[in-house]
Amino acid sequence: MTRELGLEMNPNKINLAWLSRQGVHKGKSLEVIKQIADVAQKENAIKLTLEQVDNEIQTTEIHAVQYKDTGTYILRGIDDDLAVFEECNTKVASITQNVFARVFKDKVERLSKELGFMIEFFTTWKNLQKYWAYLMPIFEQGDISNQMSTEYQSFKSIDSIYRHELSGVNGTEKKTYQNFAHKEGLAIQATQLTKQFDFLLKSLAKYLEGKREHFPRLYFLSNEEIIDIVGQMDNIEQIERSLFKMFDGVNTVTVAPSETSL
Secondary structure (H helix, E strand, O other): OHHHHOOOOOOOOOOHHHHHHHOOOOHHHHHHHHHHHHHHHHHHHHHHHHHHHHHHHHHOEOOEEEOOOOOOEEEOOHHHHHHHHHHHHHHHHHHHOOHHHHHHHHHHHHHHHHHHHHHHHHHHHHHHHHHHHHHHHHHOOHHHHHHOHHHHHHHHHHHHHHHHHHOOOOOOOOOEHHHHHOOOOHHHHHHHHHHHHHHHHHHHHHHHHHHHHHOHHHHHOOHHHHHHHHHOOOOHHHHHHHHHHHOOOOOOOOOOOOOOOO
16 A cells, blocks of 8 residues: 555654544545555455365364264264365365466465365275165075175175274264374375275176076175075075065065975
């Protein structure tokens, strides 16, 4: 303002009376002040938005809940929190195109980089815990774990790592998404575990396809239904629920006294 108005302005002496004596409330000086005020207002709006985004990144807490009777946890509400981070990312991206954001260049770049990292990490983690929750009860079934022993050992290794990483998320100390994502080595490990889960899912699909080729009527059943049958071969009720899909006119099963035939 000193340069634009050509005045020597001492913040300790400026008041309305002094400004009035300098004539800054009229003519060209007033237009200059309006322009300066307009720029300051827009810069302040950007500053407040960046502070809000920074606060979301630093304070959004993880909500870990016990998953059934597994003795470990899953992160609840990842989809909702990811939506918040993606909205923040959109705000930061729009600010980069704003001509008034030049004074915040370093902060904009930092927030953009951090949001990109967190969105990628928690998208990966969301898939990782989904795969874990799906495969865990499958490999707990004795028949499947015996028939897919190599894959079972691979899953047990992943399961051990997963449980270790989540062992401290539900303590008395609150955990934030940012702290969790920046745990040393976790981002790389999560990507590697997801790739291992992809391999296990493909192996499971191949195993189920082999069952269908051996007994084509299994093509009438979903993967989950075949898994339930294979994993509970001694459970006649479980098998009975699927028979009507495989054989027309079959609704009930009678077990022979010897329990060796139907």
